[in-house]
Amino acid sequence: MITAVSAEALALDRAGRRLFEDLSFHLRPGEAIALTGPNGAGKTSLLRAIAGLLRPAAGQIRFASAQGPLEADEARASALHWLGSADGLKGSRTAAAELRFWSEWTGGPPVRLSGRGGPERSGREGAGLDPVLDAFGLSSQAHTEVRRLSTGQRRRLALARLLASFRPLWLLDEPLAPLDARWRTRVGEMMHAHLDEGGLIIAAVHDTLPIGARELRLESA
Amino acid sequence: MSARRPTPLLALFLRDMQLAWAGGGGPLLAGAFYLGVAALVPLSAGPSPERLAAMAPGLAWLVLAVASLLSLERLFEPDWEDGALDLLAQGRAPLAAVAAVKAAAHWCATGAPLALLAPAAAVALGAPVRIAGPMLAAALLGGLAFAYLGAIGAALSLGARRGGLLIAVLVLPLLVPPVIFGAAAVEAAALGGPWLPSLALLAAYALLAVAAAPFAAGAGLRNALG
Amino acid sequence: MLTVLANPARFMAVSRPLVPVLGAATALLLAVGTWLSFTAPPDYQQGNSVRMMFVHVPAAYMGLFAYACMGGASFAGLVWRHALADAAAKAAAPLGAGFTFLALVTGSLWGKPMWGAWWVWDARLTSVLVLFLLYLGYLALHAAVEDETRAARAAAVLALAGLINLPVVKFSVDWWNTLHQPASLLRADGPSVAPEILAPLLVMSLAYTCLFGVLWLVRTRAEVWRRRAHSVRRAPAMRATLTPEAA
Numbered sequence: 001m002i003t004a005v006s007a008e009a010l011a012l013d014r015a016g017r018r019l020f021e022d023l024s025f026h027l028r029p030g031e032a033i034a035l036t037g038p039n040g041a042g043k044t045s046l047l048r049a050i051a052g053l054l055r056p057a058a059g060q061i062r063f064a065s066a067q068g069p070l071e072a073d074e075a076r077a078s079a080l081h082w083l084g085s086a087d088g089l090k091g092s093r094t095a096a097a098e099l100r101f102w103s104e105w106t107g108g109p110p111v112r113l114s115g116r117g118g119p120e121r122s123g124r125e126g127a128g129l130d131p132v133l134d135a136f137g138l139s140s141q142a143h144t145e146v147r148r149l150s151t152g153q154r155r156r157l158a159l160a161r162l163l164a165s166f167r168p169l170w171l172l173d174e175p176l177a178p179l180d181a182r183w184r185t186r187v188g189e190m191m192h193a194h195l196d197e198g199g200l201i202i203a204a205v206h207d208t209l210p211i212g213a214r215e216l217r218l219e220s221a
Numbered sequence: 222m223s224a225r226r227p228t229p230l231l232a233l234f235l236r237d238m239q240l241a242w243a244g245g246g247g248p249l250l251a252g253a254f255y256l257g258v259a260a261l262v263p264l265s266a267g268p269s270p271e272r273l274a275a276m277a278p279g280l281a282w283l284v285l286a287v288a289s290l291l292s293l294e295r296l297f298e299p300d301w302e303d304g305a306l307d308l309l310a311q312g313r314a315p316l317a318a319v320a321a322v323k324a325a326a327h328w329c330a331t332g333a334p335l336a337l338l339a340p341a342a343a344v345a346l347g348a349p350v351r352i353a354g355p356m357l358a359a360a361l362l363g364g365l366a367f368a369y370l371g372a373i374g375a376a377l378s379l380g381a382r383r384g385g386l387l388i389a390v391l392v393l394p395l396l397v398p399p400v401i402f403g404a405a406a407v408e409a410a411a412l413g414g415p416w417l418p419s420l421a422l423l424a425a426y427a428l429l430a431v432a433a434a435p436f437a438a439g440a441g442l443r444n445a446l447g
Numbered sequence: 448m449l450t451v452l453a454n455p456a457r458f459m460a461v462s463r464p465l466v467p468v469l470g471a472a473t474a475l476l477l478a479v480g481t482w483l484s485f486t487a488p489p490d491y492q493q494g495n496s497v498r499m500m501f502v503h504v505p506a507a508y509m510g511l512f513a514y515a516c517m518g519g520a521s522f523a524g525l526v527w528r529h530a531l532a533d534a535a536a537k538a539a540a541p542l543g544a545g546f547t548f549l550a551l552v553t554g555s556l557w558g559k560p561m562w563g564a565w566w567v568w569d570a571r572l573t574s575v576l577v578l579f580l581l582y583l584g585y586l587a588l589h590a591a592v593e594d595e596t597r598a599a600r601a602a603a604v605l606a607l608a609g610l611i612n613l614p615v616v617k618f619s620v621d622w623w624n625t626l627h628q629p630a631s632l633l634r635a636d637g638p639s640v641a642p643e644i645l646a647p648l649l650v651m652s653l654a655y656t657c658l659f660g661v662l663w664l665v666r667t668r669a670e671v672w673r674r675r676a677h678s679v680r681r682a683p684a685m686r687a688t689l690t691p692e693a694a
Contacts, residue, residue: 011683015594016595016677017684018682018683018684019683019684019685020683020684020685020686020687021683022687023687024689025689033689037685041685042684042685214689214690214691215689215690216687216688216689216690217687217688217689217690218685218686218687219685219686219688220684220685220686221682221683221684221685221686
């Protein structure tokens with residue numbers, strides 16, 4: 001399990017232009033970083049670099065477990081949840097089918113939910129994902145095609161993937177953007193619970209995260 | 222992990238099969254295209270039965286290659302556009318395996334139905350009925366090679382301008398061996414000659430494509446992510 | 448060799464004096480080869496049209512040779528992620544396409560007196576045509592992807608896929624040819640080539656190789672210059688600040 005993520009002297013290029021360089025941070029279990037900055041500052045690029053989707057121009061991103069350093073590809077394949085601005089959900093499939101697929105892809109079993117919107121259930125297969133859907137208020141939409149969901153419901157379904165299988169590091173790009181105040185609070189509580197369990201969160205946001213987080217600000221040099 | 226839980230790659234295969242048949246029915250479209258082009262053959266070459274019969278096996282085979290090619294554009298593009306590829310890259314399976322499974326699903330959903338149409342089209346154009354068996358076998362194997370070689374082109378042209386035409390230009394030269402082997406098998410069958418040797422060559426080539434192409438396609442997918 | 452290639456600055460330093468030397472060798476060999484080509488006795492079967500061979504055969508060989516160079520550079524670029532290898536592969540592609548096109552045109556011109564047709568689906572010509580299509584795909588892919596690094600990597604993967612496929616294409620086309628045509632065609636380079644024909648052929652092949660070498664060097668150097676001009680170091684656009692540890 002990942003217990004630490006760090007960047008060392010990271011530099012990123014985009015479209016032949018240097019975005020930033022010499023960026024370093026170190027994130028420990030239970031900690032969160034809020035990435036802030038104007039549009040085009042490179043928040044998404046930084047998240048993509050941490051996720052291994054973008055190759056840094058210089059510098060290193062390292063992952064470690066309690067036992068020692070982890071191989072980066074291995075850490076990403078087993079311990080990282082990605083939530084991009086594009087949600088990767090297929091309009092022609094039902095909410096439950098999509099959630100089940102991504103749970104299987106990221107290696108389930110779902111996070112056990114207790115006192116977080118749903119009754120506690122065992123993480124056994126089959127019933128495992130119902131509490132997750134329930135926690136995100138999607139129980140009655142489980143068999144609805146994704147294209148019929150509202151923008152907020154669709155975002156909640158994308159967020160539900162974070163709990164559909166347990167992975168310690170969450171990389172979130174504008175996770176709360178289309179949610180109303182009530183759901184922002186609820187998702188904030190889920191982030192809290194994730195940090196309490198030793199998880200790590202790096203999120204790009206325009207407004208503040210509803211959790212205590214250090215701020216990594218990217219601004220015009 | 223219990224045996225009932227499908228492995229991630231099987232889950233991906235089933236998801237892609239479902240997506241192929243949902244929303245617009247891509248395989249049906251490819252089949253309609255195949256029949257449409259086959260119908261144009263007598264209209265362009267003249268309806269004379271002797272002339273058509275001589276060309277039928279080769280033409281049915283050529284049109285199959287073109288129809289397979291055209292359906293490849295949407296092999297990776299939807300997942301790349303809507304962010305699903307970013308998520309697929311975070312799984313335990315390498316992108317080469319993702320490419321292999323998606324190409325396999327594409328073959329099952331589109332290549333196999335097209336292969337079923339191939340003998341019918343050849344016979345309708347005037348080929349002897351005895352070629353139906355070899356034609357089906359060649360179309361199934363050839364479709365496998367088309368799907369996996371096509372996956373290379375589809376992955377490499379992600380994010381490029383003029384994607385569809387570009388895939389065809391990238392992939393067509395790679396299709397020369399399967400087209401030759403498949404057409405030889407079909408023509409031998411039409412003439413009542415031995416068609417198994419050509420079919421064996423086609424099978425060998427298809428296996429080579431299935432084994433090697435996913436690595437190139439996986440590298441293409443990784444490259445397309447940024 | 449690789450250590451020289453691994454460093455663009457050293458490559459530029461080493462390749463600079465090589466250009467005029469290779470250029471002079473090319474000019475000399477081309478002159479000698481052309482003279483030999485026109486003084487060789489006419490073939491007893493083909494007459495004077497045999498001279499087309501001295502342009503055609505080396506061009507076809509260079510088309511393949513350039514593809515091998517491009518494939519090798521692509522492999523190096525993919526494995527060691529070296530910008531110079533990308534530049535070399537990119538520089539080789541239009542040259543190889545040019546030689547291949549020359550082989551196709553001269554093959555067609557040669558075919559007219561030999562076979563009585565501008566184009567014959569002969570195994571050799573067909574293979575060269577497929578090679579030309581591979582080049583076209585490579586060039587099209589390079590042009591269609593906007594980001595330069597991504598274009599280079601995508602094109603490199605394609606070049607390697609083509610390189611692996613090329614022997615199979617050659618085999619399949621030869622095999623197809625034996626199915627459809629009895630082996631009655633004149634073979635351009637049959638087992639017994641007279642020495643007075645072999646000499647200009649060899650000299651011309653060497654001249655083409657030097658020509659490719661010098662053009663490849665010049666184009667790679669130009670590509671390195673172009674990239675240098677584009678990658679003028681600019682200050683990063685953004686400054687990152689991290690708030691101290693949360694209390």
